[in-house]
Amino acid sequence: MNHWYMLTLTGADRPGIVAKVTQALYEHGMNLGEASMLRLGGNFTIMMMVSGELEAEALEEALQPVARSLGLSLHVDEMEGGLHRHLVPNIMVRVSGADRAGIVARVTGVLADAGFNILDLESDVAGSPDKPVYLMQIAGIASVPLETLEAALAPLRKEGIEVNLSPVETLVG
Amino acid sequence: MEPLPILTIPDERLKQVSEPVERFDDELRRFVEQLEITRRHGPAAVGIAAPQVGRFQRICIVDCSITRKPVPNHGHLVLINPEITHWEGYEVGREGCLSVPDYTGNVIRATQIRLRAFDEQGEEHEYEMEGFEARAVQHEIDHLDGILFIDRVVSRRTDLFRRKVYK
Numbered sequence: 001m002n003h004w005y006m007l008t009l010t011g012a013d014r015p016g017i018v019a020k021v022t023q024a025l026y027e028h029g030m031n032l033g034e035a036s037m038l039r040l041g042g043n044f045t046i047m048m049m050v051s052g053e054l055e056a057e058a059l060e061e062a063l064q065p066v067a068r069s070l071g072l073s074l075h076v077d078e079m080e081g082g083l084h085r086h087l088v089p090n091i092m093v094r095v096s097g098a099d100r101a102g103i104v105a106r107v108t109g110v111l112a113d114a115g116f117n118i119l120d121l122e123s124d125v126a127g128s129p130d131k132p133v134y135l136m137q138i139a140g141i142a143s144v145p146l147e148t149l150e151a152a153l154a155p156l157r158k159e160g161i162e163v164n165l166s167p168v169e170t171l172v173g
Numbered sequence: 174m175e176p177l178p179i180l181t182i183p184d185e186r187l188k189q190v191s192e193p194v195e196r197f198d199d200e201l202r203r204f205v206e207q208l209e210i211t212r213r214h215g216p217a218a219v220g221i222a223a224p225q226v227g228r229f230q231r232i233c234i235v236d237c238s239i240t241r242k243p244v245p246n247h248g249h250l251v252l253i254n255p256e257i258t259h260w261e262g263y264e265v266g267r268e269g270c271l272s273v274p275d276y277t278g279n280v281i282r283a284t285q286i287r288l289r290a291f292d293e294q295g296e297e298h299e300y301e302m303e304g305f306e307a308r309a310v311q312h313e314i315d316h317l318d319g320i321l322f323i324d325r326v327v328s329r330r331t332d333l334f335r336r337k338v339y340k
């Protein structure tokens with residue numbers, strides 16, 4: 001378990017991608033860490049921490065055959081960091097409204113200026129092709145009170161961007 | 174009194190279904206005291222259940238009076254042989270557990286419940302609860318039935334469709 005690598009795999013979605021990729025990793029003695037696997041726009045995307053004895057180049061070589069057979073592009077990065085470094089969010093930001101250019105940049109820009117650290121962002125476009133609705137959920141850590149963030153976001157509401165803040169209280173029991 | 178050691182996953186005993194309490198005696202009250210000390214010892218837990226310390230009886234403690242943002246609550250509650258008699262609504266919320274270190278996830282719980290339970294003196298009580306406190310009680314009663322929140326975690330994306338709109 002010497003190195004952690006960040007593995008990125010993307011390509012047209014089809015059944016069996018996860019099974020074949022993780023089988024290949026298993027056969028090469030690699031361990032899995034945290035991962036995010038998601039279908040985006042008809043593609044399947046994998047971002048996955050893996051660790052083991054293999055060097056980056058050997059790992060890439062080991063995975064190339066399965067990636068090629070599934071039509072996936074493969075990328076391996078050696079990474080700093082490791083497991084058990086979770087941060088717990090304390091604020092959830094929800095954005096919705098008519099799809100328009102710059103909406104993500106505007107919202108996240110205001111949040112960044114207020115010292116808000118994004119842990120998890122999901123954005124999607126719902127509705128229909130002629131009436132798209134933009135949706136975004138951001139979980140993160142604010143070091144300022146919710147009211148301060150509210151005030152910072154207020155100008156966006158005047159521009160017709162619907163943005164809601166709610167505290168996240170994580171229950172431990 | 175020392176805090177009791179907490180069972181953590183993958184300990185199989187956490188899946189055991191706990192038995193009802195039949196004797197409300199000094200031994201029980203001493204245990205409840207020890208369970209409370211254990212709850213307070215860990216990282217800010219609002220609840221704890223007896224099976225988490227290896228005692229497989231239907232006993233838990235919930236105290237939602239200490240949250241960062243105040244929530245409706247009944248203060249410090251000792252719940253023995255608790256029974257939820259009514260559920261209403263549902264909501265996604267984030268949970269962690271003393272028995273599941275370094276992990277949190279989203280879980281769907283009823284937003285309003287009616288609850289019947291005995292206290293450590295053997296007296297019966299009825300409660301109406303909502304929101305965070307109702308969630309805490311459901312989390313603890315799950316422990317009594319051998320269920321952990323990780324058995325109920327929903328996808329991050331689920332929140333998209335179940336979101337509550339704040340005005």
Ligand SMILES: [Zn+2]
Pocket residue numbers: 172173269270271272312316
């Ligand atoms: Zn728990």
